[in-house]
Amino acid sequence: MARHNLGTVVSFEVTRTLKKKQFWLTTLLVPVVIGIVIALIVLSNTATDSKVDSQKDATLRFTYSDASGYIDPAIATAFGGTLATDPDQAIADVKSGQSAAYFSYPAQPTKEATTAYGADLGIFDNGKYSSVATQLMVASAQEKIGDPTLTGLARGSFQVDAVTYKDGAVxxxxxxxxxxxxxxxxxxxxxxxxxxxxxxxxxxxxxxxxxxxxxxxxxxxxxxxxxxxxxxxxxxxxxxxxxxxxxxxxxxxxxxxxxxxxxxxxxxxxxxxxxxxxxxxxxxxxxxxxxxxxxxxxxxxxxxxxxxxxxxxxxxxxxxxxxxxxxxxxxxxxxxxxxxxxxxxxxxxxxxxxxxxxxxxxxxxxxxxxxxxxxxxxxxxxxxxxxxxxxxxxxxxxxxxxxxxxx
Incomplete structure (x- = not known):
């Protein structure tokens, strides 16, 4: 009889809860919200990827000065850059809108910051200036080293798989x-x-x-x-x-x-x-x-x-x-x-x-x-x-x- 009563209580409580609209509204609210968030992220990432892909072929016309001597002129030209003879004038051209950007590479790039001047394109799009300036320096450094593998190793671009043991087993x-x-x-x-x-x-x-x-x-x-x-x-x-x-x-x-x-x-x-x-x-x-x-x-x-x-x-x-x-x-x-x-x-x-x-x-x-x-x-x-x-x-x-x- 006790077992029968226990089964009756469980069956009644589960059935009563599952029949409540409020239970399903509360329960389904979480997956619905998750689904909406997933959809928004997918749409956002798709739009972002499309924008990035469209910008891959776009060229940024800029001027630059190089106190370090590491920038390769040929590579800089391929990137759309022109050597600036007067840094002050290059900055003035950016301010007036005559030049899209100006990159000033210091004598010691690893110890001093490279300055990128450009027109304000918005919080997110402004990041492309530092991106182009970095890519130009990296490409020039790779050209000087002459070995892509060695360049990758110098940048830490290699994988380490760690195997650890506990009580004699992995x-x-x-x-x-x-x-x-x-x-x-x-x-x-x-x-x-x-x-x-x-x-x-x-x-x-x-x-x-x-x-x-x-x-x-x-x-x-x-x-x-x-x-x-x-x-x-x-x-x-x-x-x-x-x-x-x-x-x-x-x-x-x-x-x-x-x-x-x-x-x-x-x-x-x-x-x-x-x-x-x-x-x-x-x-x-x-x-x-x-x-x-x-x-x-x-x-x-x-x-x-x-x-x-x-x-x-x-x-x-x-x-x-x-x-x-x-x-x-x-x-x-x-x-x-x-x-x-x-x-x-x-x-x-x-x-x-x-x-x-x-x-x-x-x-x-x-x-x-x-x-x-x-x-x-x-x-x-x-x-x-x-x-x-x-x-x-x-x-x-x-x-x-x-x-x-x-x-």
């Missing part, structure tokens, strides 16, 4: 961190999108004055667990809706969006890290959801309960302020405090797990802490809901609840 680096860090992303999505709904889910029955009738036919534990399971299912639906436009944009508009071409076959998946990440996600979800249910059972109205939600969100995001320290010095005191303090532990531990700095002992302690405390908080939430479900006008007194439970 470590994944950033490619090894992507998979376990997905659990952190899921945690944030679930808490941010469903936290407030979990906080107010039990308050709907209380504000509608139907909790007494519900509890005559349904165990409070079954009701609470059914609501948590249903919200997790709804969270999966929301994440799938969010992911679709991102995947669509990556697969079909990767070049237009200037996204990196990631070779997913090169991703390194560490089974141990994935198991730890999954357990931290479930434990953290249990603790935070239990806390929100308990808060909802105490408060008489959703308005008062929303204050608790703000505090919970602060606890979720506080570890991000120390993310640089988590990366650089995971054994620092503040990082250790965030790792073992229950309400900052899920985020900090999942981050450290992804980066490979969470030891097996630390992961075991944090996971045990989250599940044990999460179970205690869930049990407390059920008790609070059982005894506080009929308190319609004031907050539930914890002292009263514990006194009744002992009695």
């Amino acid at each position: 470590s994944g680096g950033i490619l090894g961190a992507i998979a376990p860090l997905l659990f952190l992303l899921i945690f944030y999505v679930v808490i941010v999108m469903l936290g407030n709904q979990m906080l107010t889910s039990t308050l709907e029955e209380k504000e509608n004055r139907v909790t007494e009738m519900i509890l005559t036919t349904l165990n409070p534990t079954t009701l609470i667990m059914g609501k948590i399971i249903s919200l997790f299912i709804i969270g999966i639906v929301q994440m799938l809706v969010f992911i679709l436009p991102v995947l669509f944009g990556y697969l079909f508009f990767r070049t237009s969006l200037s996204l990196p071409d990631v070779d997913f076959s090169q991703l390194i998946v560490n089974p141990g890290q994935m198991v730890v990440g999954a357990l931290l996600l479930i434990g953290g979800f249990t603790l935070f959801m239990g806390t929100l249910v308990a808060a909802g059972a105490i408060m008489p109205t959703a308005k008062e309960a929303s204050q608790v939600f703000g505090i919970v969100m602060a606890l979720v995001f506080v570890p991000l302020y120390a993310v640089s320290l988590v990366v650089s010095d995971p054994h620092a005191l503040i990082v250790q405090l965030f790792t073992f303090f229950p309400y900052s532990a899920p985020v900090t531990a999942m981050l450290r797990n992804g980066l490979g700095s969470l030891s097996p002992l630390e992961s075991g302690i944090v996971i045990a802490e989250l599940f044990i405390l999460g179970g205690i908080v869930l049990r407390l939430a059920v008790q609070l809901f059982r005894y506080g479900s009929v308190e319609y006008t004031k907050r539930v007194s914890l002292r009263t609840v514990f006194a009744r439970s002992r009695g």
